[in-house]
Amino acid sequence: MNIRKRLPAFESKDYRLWFAGQSISLVGTWLQNTGQSWLVLKLTNSPLKLGVLTSIQFLPSLILSVFIGPIIDRFPKRSILLFTQIMYALAAAALAVVTFGGHAQYWHVLVIAAVTGIISAIDWPTRQAFVGEQVNDRSAVVNAVALNSTMFNIARVIGPGIGGVLIAIVGIPWTFALNSVSFIAVIISLLLMKAGRKPTKSKMGSYAQEVREGTQYIARNQVIISLLVIAGVISLFLLNFNITIPSFAKLTLGLQADGYGGLMSAMGVGALAAGVLMSLGGTRLEPTPAYIYGSGFILAVAMILVGIQRNFYLTGLLLVFCGFGMAALSTMCNTALQMQSPDRMRGRVMAAYNLVFVGSTPIGALYAGKICDALGANKGFFVSGVIGVVFLGAMLAFVTPRTFRGLRTFAVADSSAGGGSQTVGSSDGLDARAAGVDKD
Numbered sequence: 001m002n003i004r005k006r007l008p009a010f011e012s013k014d015y016r017l018w019f020a021g022q023s024i025s026l027v028g029t030w031l032q033n034t035g036q037s038w039l040v041l042k043l044t045n046s047p048l049k050l051g052v053l054t055s056i057q058f059l060p061s062l063i064l065s066v067f068i069g070p071i072i073d074r075f076p077k078r079s080i081l082l083f084t085q086i087m088y089a090l091a092a093a094a095l096a097v098v099t100f101g102g103h104a105q106y107w108h109v110l111v112i113a114a115v116t117g118i119i120s121a122i123d124w125p126t127r128q129a130f131v132g133e134q135v136n137d138r139s140a141v142v143n144a145v146a147l148n149s150t151m152f153n154i155a156r157v158i159g160p161g162i163g164g165v166l167i168a169i170v171g172i173p174w175t176f177a178l179n180s181v182s183f184i185a186v187i188i189s190l191l192l193m194k195a196g197r198k199p200t201k202s203k204m205g206s207y208a209q210e211v212r213e214g215t216q217y218i219a220r221n222q223v224i225i226s227l228l229v230i231a232g233v234i235s236l237f238l239l240n241f242n243i244t245i246p247s248f249a250k251l252t253l254g255l256q257a258d259g260y261g262g263l264m265s266a267m268g269v270g271a272l273a274a275g276v277l278m279s280l281g282g283t284r285l286e287p288t289p290a291y292i293y294g295s296g297f298i299l300a301v302a303m304i305l306v307g308i309q310r311n312f313y314l315t316g317l318l319l320v321f322c323g324f325g326m327a328a329l330s331t332m333c334n335t336a337l338q339m340q341s342p343d344r345m346r347g348r349v350m351a352a353y354n355l356v357f358v359g360s361t362p363i364g365a366l367y368a369g370k371i372c373d374a375l376g377a378n379k380g381f382f383v384s385g386v387i388g389v390v391f392l393g394a395m396l397a398f399v400t401p402r403t404f405r406g407l408r409t410f411a412v413a414d415s416s417a418g419g420g421s422q423t424v425g426s427s428d429g430l431d432a433r434a435a436g437v438d439k440d
Contacts, residue, residue: 006280008135009144014195015134021189023151025085028182030159031166032092034264035175036109037246038167038257039099043106047247047377051369054242057113058361060121065359068125069351070210073344077130078196084123085183085190091116092180099173125354128334129347133195142286142335143279149331150275153323156268164261214348222403223410224340224349227292230395231333232356234296237387238303239326240361240368241267244384245319248377253312266316270323278331287336287410292329293396299325300388307382330357336410 009015040050072080095112098104131144163175218224245267249260274295278285285291302321309315334353341349372380 007143007147008137008140009147012135012140012195014193015140015144015147017189017192018134018186019147019151021186022148023154024185025182026152026155027159027162028092028179030155030264031163031175031182032095032179033242034160034163034261035167035172036095036113037242038260039104039172040106040109041246041250042172043104043109046369047243047251047372048366048369049106050246051240051243051365051367051372053110053113054240054365054369055362056110057117058120058358058365060114060117061124061354062359062362064118064121065125065351065355066211066215068122068354069214069348070207071122072126072129072347072351073210074199076197076199077126077133078190078193080122080126081130081196082187082190084119084126085187087119088116088123089180089183089187091119092176092183096173096176096180099171099176120358121354124358125347125351128338128350128353130196131338132343132346134193141338145335145338146275146278146285146331149327149334150272150279153268153271153275153327156323157265157272158268160261160264160268162261164258164264167257167261210348214345214352217345218349218352221340223407224337224352226395226400226403227333227336227340227410228352228356229399230292230296230392231330231353232360233391234299234329234388235357236360236364237367237391238299238384239330240364240380240384241322241326243365243368244372244377244380247372248306248315248381251372252310252377253315255312259312263312263316263319267319267323267326270320270325271327272323273320274324274327275331278328287332287339288408289400289404289410292332292336293392295325295328295332296388296392297325299329300385300392303381303385303388305385307378307380307385310378332410333357339410 010019036053037050040053041047044050091112095109098108098112131148132141135141135144166174166178218228245263246260249255249263253259255263299322302318302325306315306318306322309318337349337353338346368380368384371383375383
């Protein structure tokens, strides 16, 4: 099979622009994530305070996600993303200025994290819903989501490694400064795009009515509800690696910044492997219930194993499996939700996904910070992994045999759940838009 058939998303010029710009910007994002976590541990030496920082940064997604969906459907997504990228760059520059002055305090980081969190509450569901407008036909959506995961995880490998070296050689502030500069790439790519210049919703109704309509649609669709529950619980209890990994590295293994960056990069290697596999897998790796549960169990079991040992190299190897399971699960859930949602509802469905997957982070971060503070970071890994195994086992035994009955792939929408019949090859608005926009 030739590469164009394996990577159909790249047939779209708009998606190629997005991929190029994001590939640069995301490396900067991981530089900042690495520097910010290390800065807080350096200032406070407390996993709990690192958890509080993460809670502050993700709290806006918990509060605002329900209200963001209609905004995404009402306004051009390209314009929304241009605004968020500029604001991200300014926030990163502010953090760089504070730390370059040598007087950074914990509360400074909290305030800037809160601003970044408000931006993210708008940005994340918008970029997820934007995927369908960047590609030429609906069959390319699965590939585009997988490629986005691959791009994100390439940055996850490169960013922390570079960040750890930068911190050791020139200091933490440069991670923030370089992140601010990296947003220029994605801003340029957005300016060159033709997609996303018009809202997907042509008729504007009452804002409250649109929120209610989206909520009712999701509540009636058992497949979407089950996917949201799986994504939400796993995110809440297991995906707190920005707390558990730096705490494990610094306080359990006694590593310096370069060792911490190495562990983060090891996890990125696993996540990258999952992204590449799904990007090149074609229809053989479309999202299915079996793949979602399998990736979830890989993640949970690997976390249990991390928690029962204290060897640097074994930790790195196990984090490769953690990264693989995490990336496969999140990509499969994301893709399944997009394929199960009609165009007119996708912004609101992805806002709900943002609510449970990202909005649960404030609570999860406090949970992870507290358990690492009280029991140690190794126990944080172990307990979280056990929770994951028990939860997935219960869902597999008692819930999804009913909600996923007869559903072999999520690439076909559940017509009995209020969504209407919708296959990967359907022209539910997306092909019509592609015909009117030159994406080649």
